[in-house]
Amino acid sequence: MNMLLNFTDGTPFSKGAADYNNVPGYELSEHMVLMVEVGDHPRKRMTEAVVYTGVPYLICTRAMAKAVGIALDKPEETGRVRVEGVWVEGGIHNVTLTLLADEYKGESVPLPVWAFVPDREEDFNPEHLPPMYLGLKGCLNSFLFAVDPFSQTFHFG
Amino acid sequence: MQDNASKACYESEGFRAHNYLSKVKEDSPRWGYKPKSKLTAVLDKAAEKTAWRTARTEPTIQPGTIGVVPWQLTLDFRPQADAELSEQQPALARLELAVNKRSEQAFINALQEVDWEDRQAREFARAIKLALNIGAPTAAQQIYNKGVARYPNHADLQRYARLFAPTRTATRTLPPNPTLTANREWLKSHRSEYRGQWIAIRNGELLETASSLEELIARVGDTTNVLLTRA
Numbered sequence: 161m162n163m164l165l166n167f168t169d170g171t172p173f174s175k176g177a178a179d180y181n182n183v184p185g186y187e188l189s190e191h192m193v194l195m196v197e198v199g200d201h202p203r204k205r206m207t208e209a210v211v212y213t214g215v216p217y218l219i220c221t222r223a224m225a226k227a228v229g230i231a232l233d234k235p236e237e238t239g240r241v242r243v244e245g246v247w248v249e250g251g252i253h254n255v256t257l258t259l260l261a262d263e264y265k266g267e268s269v270p271l272p273v274w275a276f277v278p279d280r281e282e283d284f285n286p287e288h289l290p291p292m293y294l295g296l297k298g299c300l301n302s303f304l305f306a307v308d309p310f311s312q313t314f315h316f317g
Numbered sequence: 318m319q320d321n322a323s324k325a326c327y328e329s330e331g332f333r334a335h336n337y338l339s340k341v342k343e344d345s346p347r348w349g350y351k352p353k354s355k356l357t358a359v360l361d362k363a364a365e366k367t368a369w370r371t372a373r374t375e376p377t378i379q380p381g382t383i384g385v386v387p388w389q390l391t392l393d394f395r396p397q398a399d400a401e402l403s404e405q406q407p408a409l410a411r412l413e414l415a416v417n418k419r420s421e422q423a424f425i426n427a428l429q430e431v432d433w434e435d436r437q438a439r440e441f442a443r444a445i446k447l448a449l450n451i452g453a454p455t456a457a458q459q460i461y462n463k464g465v466a467r468y469p470n471h472a473d474l475q476r477y478a479r480l481f482a483p484t485r486t487a488t489r490t491l492p493p494n495p496t497l498t499a500n501r502e503w504l505k506s507h508r509s510e511y512r513g514q515w516i517a518i519r520n521g522e523l524l525e526t527a528s529s530l531e532e533l534i535a536r537v538g539d540t541t542n543v544l545l546t547r548a
Contacts (some may be wrong), residue, residue: 175490181501195497208546216454223530240452260494267490274480290546297454298480303487317487
């Protein structure tokens with residue numbers, strides 16, 4: 161069933177949608193986890209990312225940043241973010257994030273976002289969580305999105 | 318700040334002021350430090366007195382101490398001759414100081430005192446950079462909004478457009494990915510068996526496991542349409 165959202169005048173709100181991975185009885189059940197692609201061909205990688213409005217930017221581990229070809233020594237800016245109460249220093253980079261749509265749920269959407277990569281691997285290496293957070297400023301606020309908690313669907317576009 | 322500097326000038330006729338202001342200048346190397354008229358007068362007085370004493374007691378000059386003070390005071394701590402920044406320079410200097418001290422609250426406090434009228438585009442850009450550096454992207458957004466309203470096409474501000482652009486709808490789309498559901502089902506059933514490991518899954522089938530992402534990619538080879546994540 162196509163569940164794309166529309167405004168009341170009929171214009172589309174979202175271009176795609178995907179279920180988020182909510183696993184009862186597991187740490188991930190407290191998080192909204194999406195499958196996304198990061199980077200550009202030929203180093204585009206598919207991975208999981210936590211939707212996390214409590215931080216800015218797309219925050220990713222240094223390992224994942226290297227894997228998608230981010231030039232860690234050439235950030236657009238230097239900055240810091242507070243992740244779960246702890247300040248983390250790092251660089252801010254431009255990167256392409258592709259929100260992946262499930263089959264029959266619209267289209268996938270590639271977007272330019274800002275990624276934050278910590279200076280030190282140990283500063284952001286969450287155990288038992290995906291290696292990437294989708295923060296608000298510079299990432300989630302670059303597109304329209306909505307959450308249906310009953311069907312566990314993340315709408316974007 | 319100026320009061321402390323003035324006190325130091327009077328106490329030691331310039332020497333302590335020299336040390337204090339050296340620290341101030343060190344703390345604000347980019348904006349520089351532009352004393353207000355009262356402080357300038359104090360420094361002039363201290364410099365004159367020290368110079369006078371030096372002339373009267375010339376044998377007591379020691380390298381790097383009193384003998385250096387008049388030169389430092391008159392050349393280093395007066396308003397900078399090439400100061401292209403506007404009259405609000407001290408307020409912007411406080412932003413720089415707050416960043417140097419890694420104090421987000423001091424930065425926000427200093428930001429509230431900045432008058433953005435007659436600012437140059439590069440001053441807006443510099444303040445945005447400082448806000449990002451201190452970890453205040455929302456403040457950076459506010460500075461950007463003011464700057465871009467005044468200088469909508471300036472390159473220094475346009476480079477931040479991607480970060481601060483308002484919410485928009487995507488203009489380009491790609492086909493959906495039919496393998497997501499199968500990957501998701503595999504994770505629900507088997508994730509706990511591989512906790513702490515990096516795993517590679519393609520269309521609902523486990524391809525490889527490894528202790529690091531780098532190792533996992535090396536083992537998998539072509540990672541097209543392969544989910545790489547940590548269990």
